[in-house]
Amino acid sequence: MAGKSPEEEHPVKAYGWAARDSSGVLSPFKFSRRATLEDDVRFKVLFCGICHTDIHFLKNEWGFSLYPLVPGHEIVGEVTEVGSKVTKVKVGDKVGVGCLVGSCRTCENCSANLENYCPKMVLTYAAPNFDGTITYGGYSNEMVCNEHFIIRFPENMPLAGGAPLLCAGVTVYSPMKYYGLAKPGSHIGINGLGGLGHVAVKFAKALGAKVTVISTSDRKKEEALKRLGADAFLISRNADEMQAAAGTLDGILDCVSAKHALVPLLSLLKYHGKLITVGAPAEPLELPVAPLIIGRKLVGGSNIGGLAETQEMIDLAAKHNITADIEVVSMEDVNTALERLAKGDVRYRFVIDVANTLKAP
Numbered sequence: 001m002a003g004k005s006p007e008e009e010h011p012v013k014a015y016g017w018a019a020r021d022s023s024g025v026l027s028p029f030k031f032s033r034r035a036t037l038e039d040d041v042r043f044k045v046l047f048c049g050i051c052h053t054d055i056h057f058l059k060n061e062w063g064f065s066l067y068p069l070v071p072g073h074e075i076v077g078e079v080t081e082v083g084s085k086v087t088k089v090k091v092g093d094k095v096g097v098g099c100l101v102g103s104c105r106t107c108e109n110c111s112a113n114l115e116n117y118c119p120k121m122v123l124t125y126a127a128p129n130f131d132g133t134i135t136y137g138g139y140s141n142e143m144v145c146n147e148h149f150i151i152r153f154p155e156n157m158p159l160a161g162g163a164p165l166l167c168a169g170v171t172v173y174s175p176m177k178y179y180g181l182a183k184p185g186s187h188i189g190i191n192g193l194g195g196l197g198h199v200a201v202k203f204a205k206a207l208g209a210k211v212t213v214i215s216t217s218d219r220k221k222e223e224a225l226k227r228l229g230a231d232a233f234l235i236s237r238n239a240d241e242m243q244a245a246a247g248t249l250d251g252i253l254d255c256v257s258a259k260h261a262l263v264p265l266l267s268l269l270k271y272h273g274k275l276i277t278v279g280a281p282a283e284p285l286e287l288p289v290a291p292l293i294i295g296r297k298l299v300g301g302s303n304i305g306g307l308a309e310t311q312e313m314i315d316l317a318a319k320h321n322i323t324a325d326i327e328v329v330s331m332e333d334v335n336t337a338l339e340r341l342a343k344g345d346v347r348y349r350f351v352i353d354v355a356n357t358l359k360a361p
Helices: 052-058 159-166 168-178 197-206 221-227 239-244 263-268 290-295 307-319 331-342
Strands: 012-019 026-033 040-050 075-082 094-097 100-102 142-146 187-191 210-215 232-235 249-254 269-277 298-301 326-329 349-353
Touching: 012 142, 026 142, 026 331, 040 159, 040 326, 040 331, 052 331, 075 142, 075 159, 094 159, 100 142, 159 168, 159 307, 159 326, 159 349, 168 197, 168 249, 168 307, 187 197, 187 263, 197 210, 197 249, 197 307, 210 221, 221 232, 232 239, 239 263, 249 263, 263 269, 263 290, 269 290, 326 331, 331 349
Parallel strands: 187 210, 187 249, 210 232, 249 269, 269 298, 326 349
Antiparallel strands: 012 026, 040 075, 040 142, 040 349, 075 094
8 A cells, every 4th residue: 555645555445634744724625435345334424523622633732743744533323335344334323433443353352342441443534554555534524444443323412412422422422431520429520620620510411410510711601501511610710719619529531622720620529539631731731739738639540431431432422312413514614613623612513514515636
């Protein structure tokens, strides 16, 4: 495959929008997808969510982006072809693909359904695949991947509103389950009411927890309490409110992606409380250890989820009518949407209407 152009690497012609360099500007792009293997599922992309991770990759903010880069790892569509050994789905089914399209399938993590921690995991875009070619994501007309990495969408799950759950949904659901943050009788804080936080509130309530939203201002207070169903709202810049809430939370899911102070959050935790971060700020955060030692408190992290857990999350979301709050955009407006996302100007996730707006170049 080495030396071949993206259009010639594989036998099936494909098209989408790609960035050619770290300017991150997207424009129409022709490439190719592999033929359907015996355990592959091929599907027409209907919708693709725009994730903050897409910005990091497009602008090479993490230092390992590969260009040309077709982003998108919140992908839903309709199955058009299945390989001869596929049993999970059939032609016509609605399916999704999240952040992964491959893993070694044999390591300790893969054996425990934690493909998201496999050292050889293959990201859905801008990553070397096992055949030596580079993966291209869901800002494109079609996808093909091994059936193991396909998520079945229940019939009652809206496709556009469900797409962001493939990343944002499992990003908040997995730590809630693993660290025991959200269960009947527990009191969880959600720090940051954005793309991750608003979904976290919905899942925490569905799992039976009491939920306090923590935010820097009261701008989203009414929305958090009345529309999203949070039980309380705390302004982190209000010293009196923070003091009154000290030691009241069993756990906090920190969804903030900008640099921020951790000590005020740690003060909100009960003894033995857990602060779990999923927001991935680019700059390091300061972490004094005294509050951890004195209160036997824990600071941890979590990275998306395995395939079984992602399916579990989607099924629970369908049962409780959980979707992301979205603004649907056309492919032509994707660069503007990315600029707005970088400024936080969206409530709360953008989703591209790929099927109706992506034109063949």
